[in-house]
Amino acid sequence: MQRVTLSVDDDLLATLDRHMKKHRYASRSEALRDILRDAAAREALEAGPAGKEEGFCIATLAYVYDHETRDLGRRLTQAQHKHHDLQVATLHVHLDHDSCLEVSVLRGPVKAVRAMADETVSQRGVRHGQLHLVPAELDNKRHSHGGRGGHDHIHA
Template sequence: MQRVTLTIDDDLLAAIDAHGARHGYASRSEAVRDMLRASLGGTAAPAVGAQTGHCHATLSYLYDHEKRELARRLTQVQHGHHDLAVASLHVHLDHDTCLEVAVLRGPTAEVKALADSVTTQRGVRYGHLHILPEGDAKSQPEGNGKPAKHRHTHDHGHEHPHPHKSRSQARKAD
């Protein structure tokens, strides 16, 4: 770890101290490191800033559901990137506004491209992509460029069905 000396004005230092106290940081250094990570996209890890590597992400956005053809366009964009989607949440905030939150996983460049495709649609009022790197060896890409598949290394008394098959189809295949 490197030691860096910064010169900042009193008001900014007071804001940093207030932020640190509000969030319970043990030191200014910890508070400043987290603020820098957030400013740099969630982490200082090269895989997040680069167009390579895999990540986990959340994409949240507000949109006007009355905007002509917007819901259809958003659905088309999402179906075009179905392999990145893990889960999504749709909330009707009021008569005109919807909030969607999508949990994504995949190549960082593809996740960013999907987010850009969604948030630049006319009628999307606000969008934010929060990226976290895939950090452990279990989730690093296999030979096909996709994250390694989830594997159990212990027996906990039940089986897990194949994610793309119904339970009855999974039992028949076994």
């Protein structure tokens, strides 16, 4: 681990200290490391590994919608089937007589996941949409799940 000296003005230091206390970090160093990890993750999502290709991600898309909106349930289901390659799982919760919450776990190229999220939350009747992206790397190695022989498939 490297030790660095950092000079910041009083306002930025106060911001760091508030962030540290709010998130209960033990030290400024821990808070700064997490801030830098977050910046690195955002960079990876935009550029992909070493800037060579589009980033890959695991994501959650959460949104609330009015199930009484004409044809909305059908349109949302069609969009999910259209992007079946990105879908891992979906949780559906009835919030009240009119509102439903769906949380979809997605996996794929950042650009495709964002496009699907935009297509979903822009539907008339959908509100409070939020996409959370986590950078991931693809691993396509031959392996076994305890049985004989191995097989290839992609892990994120």
